[in-house]
Amino acid sequence: MDLFELSHYAWNPYGLAPAVVGVLVALLGLLVLLREQWSPVSMAFFGMTAEWAVWLVGSAGMLFSGEPMVALKWARIENAGVVFLPSMVYLFTLAVTGRLRPHRAWVLAALTASCVFAFWVAFTDLFITRVIRFWWGYYAQYGPLSIPFLFFFSLLMVVSLSCFWREYRRVGPGTHKRRIGMFLLAFTIAYAGAADFAATFGVPLYPFGYVPALLYLAIVAHGVWRYRLLDITPAFAAAQILKTVSDALLVFDREGVVRVANQAACDLFERSERQLVGQPIWRVDSAFFPKERMDAFVRTQVIHSYEAVRCTQQGKRMVLDVAVSGIRDDLDDPAAVVCVARDVSERRLAEEELRRVHEALKRTHEELKSAQMQVIQAAKMESVGRLAAGIAHEVKNPLAVILQGLDYLNGHLESRDRNVSVVLQDGREAVHRADRVLRGLLDFSALKSLEMMRENLNDVIERALMLVKYPRDQAHVRLECKLDPQLPLLAMDRQKMEQVFVNLFMNAVHAMPQGGVLTVRTLTRLRRERIAGAERIDPELGQVGQMRRFVAAQVEDTGSGIPEQHLPRIFDPFFTTKPAGKGTGLGLTVTKNLVELHDGTIEIRNQPSGGVQVTLLFPEGGKGSDGGKS
Amino acid sequence: MAENPRSRSRKKVLLVDDEPSFTRMLRMNLEATGAYEVKEENNSARAMATALAFKPDVVLLDLIMPEVDGGTIASQIRSSREIGGAQIIFLTAVVGQREANGSLATLCAIPCISKPVATPELIACIEKGASE
Numbered sequence: 001m002d003l004f005e006l007s008h009y010a011w012n013p014y015g016l017a018p019a020v021v022g023v024l025v026a027l028l029g030l031l032v033l034l035r036e037q038w039s040p041v042s043m044a045f046f047g048m049t050a051e052w053a054v055w056l057v058g059s060a061g062m063l064f065s066g067e068p069m070v071a072l073k074w075a076r077i078e079n080a081g082v083v084f085l086p087s088m089v090y091l092f093t094l095a096v097t098g099r100l101r102p103h104r105a106w107v108l109a110a111l112t113a114s115c116v117f118a119f120w121v122a123f124t125d126l127f128i129t130r131v132i133r134f135w136w137g138y139y140a141q142y143g144p145l146s147i148p149f150l151f152f153f154s155l156l157m158v159v160s161l162s163c164f165w166r167e168y169r170r171v172g173p174g175t176h177k178r179r180i181g182m183f184l185l186a187f188t189i190a191y192a193g194a195a196d197f198a199a200t201f202g203v204p205l206y207p208f209g210y211v212p213a214l215l216y217l218a219i220v221a222h223g224v225w226r227y228r229l230l231d232i233t234p235a236f237a238a239a240q241i242l243k244t245v246s247d248a249l250l251v252f253d254r255e256g257v258v259r260v261a262n263q264a265a266c267d268l269f270e271r272s273e274r275q276l277v278g279q280p281i282w283r284v285d286s287a288f289f290p291k292e293r294m295d296a297f298v299r300t301q302v303i304h305s306y307e308a309v310r311c312t313q314q315g316k317r318m319v320l321d322v323a324v325s326g327i328r329d330d331l332d333d334p335a336a337v338v339c340v341a342r343d344v345s346e347r348r349l350a351e352e353e354l355r356r357v358h359e360a361l362k363r364t365h366e367e368l369k370s371a372q373m374q375v376i377q378a379a380k381m382e383s384v385g386r387l388a389a390g391i392a393h394e395v396k397n398p399l400a401v402i403l404q405g406l407d408y409l410n411g412h413l414e415s416r417d418r419n420v421s422v423v424l425q426d427g428r429e430a431v432h433r434a435d436r437v438l439r440g441l442l443d444f445s446a447l448k449s450l451e452m453m454r455e456n457l458n459d460v461i462e463r464a465l466m467l468v469k470y471p472r473d474q475a476h477v478r479l480e481c482k483l484d485p486q487l488p489l490l491a492m493d494r495q496k497m498e499q500v501f502v503n504l505f506m507n508a509v510h511a512m513p514q515g516g517v518l519t520v521r522t523l524t525r526l527r528r529e530r531i532a533g534a535e536r537i538d539p540e541l542g543q544v545g546q547m548r549r550f551v552a553a554q555v556e557d558t559g560s561g562i563p564e565q566h567l568p569r570i571f572d573p574f575f576t577t578k579p580a581g582k583g584t585g586l587g588l589t590v591t592k593n594l595v596e597l598h599d600g601t602i603e604i605r606n607q608p609s610g611g612v613q614v615t616l617l618f619p620e621g622g623k624g625s626d627g628g629k630s
Numbered sequence: 631m632a633e634n635p636r637s638r639s640r641k642k643v644l645l646v647d648d649e650p651s652f653t654r655m656l657r658m659n660l661e662a663t664g665a666y667e668v669k670e671e672n673n674s675a676r677a678m679a680t681a682l683a684f685k686p687d688v689v690l691l692d693l694i695m696p697e698v699d700g701g702t703i704a705s706q707i708r709s710s711r712e713i714g715g716a717q718i719i720f721l722t723a724v725v726g727q728r729e730a731n732g733s734l735a736t737l738c739a740i741p742c743i744s745k746p747v748a749t750p751e752l753i754a755c756i757e758k759g760a761s762e
Contacts, residue, residue: 392723393694393723395723396744396745396746397649397652397723397745399745399746400649400652400721400723400745400746401649401651401652401655401746403746403747403748404652404655404656404659404746405655407655407659407748407749408655408658408659408662411659411662412662428748431746435744439744
């Protein structure tokens with residue numbers, strides 16, 4: 001092997017530069033290959049730089065040769081690299097512009113042609129005929145078979161550069177454009193190295209091809225480091241996104257057949273991608289996608305969202321938040337739907353929990369509010385009570401004097417004027433009216449003592465009805481009495497209870513000045529008794545408490561009802577809708593107090609059919625069960 | 631002991647109230663009937679002395695008065711040997727009629743009338759007490 005004998009070589013300063021550049025080019029190819037992690041583009045780049053290195057190193061070997069035979073061998077090595085350069089550049093051009101796939105056949109043809117040229121270079125004397133010595137050293141001389149190669153070289157040079165140019169024009173501003181621009185510049189410069197061919201035809205032009213190669217090297221090394229070889233295109237990103245998103249992502253065509261499914265979708269439906277893709281979605285899970293809405297989804301490009309429930313093979317129930325939108329093809333026809341499903345079961349549970357807590361909080365708030373109202377009401381009552389006692393003492397004494405005075409005058413005034421007795425009577429009436437107001441106030445402030453006896457509520461009601469018989473008849477109010485004969489006895493202060501019913505009956509009669517029907521009903525009711533605060537302690541158990549029997553009494557009229565805006569105030573002291581002088585405004589206040597002193601409740605509402613319904617509820621075995629304490 | 635009221639033609643009625651206009655008016659009304667001999671006392675502190683001197687068959691007592699209240703005077707009368715049998719009626723402004731008929735009456739066994747009261751009502755009450 002005379003290639004490896006040092007005696008065949010001689011020092012030639014012109015050989016150094018191509019040798020160094022050749023090694024650098026090879027190193028660049030290797031670095032890019034490593035940096036781009038053996039991506040197809042980087043492999044094409046490496047192939048190209050390898051051929052380039054073979055050319056430059058071969059050229060250096062030829063220049064260092066001391067004998068023509070050795071120089072010829074190096075010339076063959078050099079040109080074996082040169083003939084592959086156009087194909088490798090073409091291959092790389094297509095790879096970096098993303099057009100390799102449609103032009104595979106051309107690349108193959110180019111590589112085959114290069115192989116044929118390489119064969120001619122290596123094994124015939126018709127491509128490289130000999131070497132001659134120029135002033136810079138030995139250099140190969142081309143024969144007739146080099147002509148097709150030069151044609152081939154020029155053709156691919158033009159194709160490659162125009163390919164870069166078209167790509168540069170096509171793409172929008174950004175990294176890819178800058179990268180393509182860089183390659184366009186680098187290759188344009190590199191092709192200046194084609195001037196080396198001049199020497200192969202005997203022209204004594206120094207082969208400076210390594211200089212543009214060095215420039216090329218500098219530009220590409222800078223560019224690749226800065227812009228890298230691979231572009232992050234939306235398509236490239238989409239594939240990566242599909243793989244990494246945690247939401248299940250599916251694409252169906254218009255027939256509902258799954259075309260794309262990511263890993264999360266496979267996990268959701270517990271199938272492999274192969275089992276999923278190609279199946280109609282309703283066969284995979286009939287509840288997941290509403291077949292009848294397919295048309296609506298596919299036609300519009302807005303995002304529809306709905307909730308689906310999926311039961312896994314383990315029987316776990318999942319709530320899915322599904323977002324669907326249509327995709328259109330290049331002709332803008334509806335083509336498919338994209339479906340993104342997210343498991344929101346835990347969020348839903350949390351929301352329900354939150355709602356439950358909120359409800360409990362709201363109830364508590366309502367109770368607190370009602371308790372506060374009761375406190376305010378009680379304070380109001382107490383102040384009214386104290387006021388009442390004071391007023392009573394100060395006003396009733398003068399009233400007593402006036403009444404006695406009127407009585408005296410009545411007996412001693414002998415006047416023919418009839419008006420005198422009318423005036424006296426009016427005065428007496430006025431005193432009695434003032435007295436009634438004060439008595440109401442006093443009843444109200446002196447409600448503390450009750451005389452409890454076990455009584456039948458029906459008896460009390462009947463007696464009260466007797467007391468109001470006269471005003472009731474006057475107003476032509478018909479009575480309907482539905483008293484339950486099986487009513488249990490209740491502990492009560494009979495007089496006070498009578499007062500309660502007289503008040504209610506009188507209110508009812510007053511509400512029907514044109515006549516009507518007064519309905520009185522008694523019955524027993526079974527109700528769950530609420531324990532204060534139980535709901536707050538454990539809302540899960542629902543209402544806590546035991547069933548308790550209540551005696552209920554209902555009083556209904558067929559009057560015009562109470563205006564809704566008055567309903568919250570009807571129990572307020574001094575609140576009245578009767579004309580001035582007709583009512584004290586204390587009737588219902590006293591009534592409510594009396595009912596509550598018996599542990600009872602009073603509820604007043606308008607009936608849907610018109611008129612007012614008053615319901616009293618007394619617990620059986622209430623206040624009186626422990627012996628009638630007051 | 632007090633004399634039997636039925637043996638007398640006119641009943642002696644003592645009015646104890648700190649309101650002179652009221653006692654005056656009431657006295658005139660009662661006297662107008664001709665059935666009563668009436669004495670007024672507007673100073674509650676002197677009420678007992680007046681009662682002992684007057685020896686009434688009926689005492690109409692206000693409950694709330696300065697110095698001595700009606701309740702105290704009532705118990706003094708009840709415990710007196712001379713006039714302990716006199717009929718006592720409270721006449722007060724601080725109670726409603728319903729209550730006057732209720733707890734107070736049963737507690738002290740003393741009838742209680744709420745002011746203002748019409749003369750016929752009062753007379754009915756006096757006569758009712760006398761007949762029992």
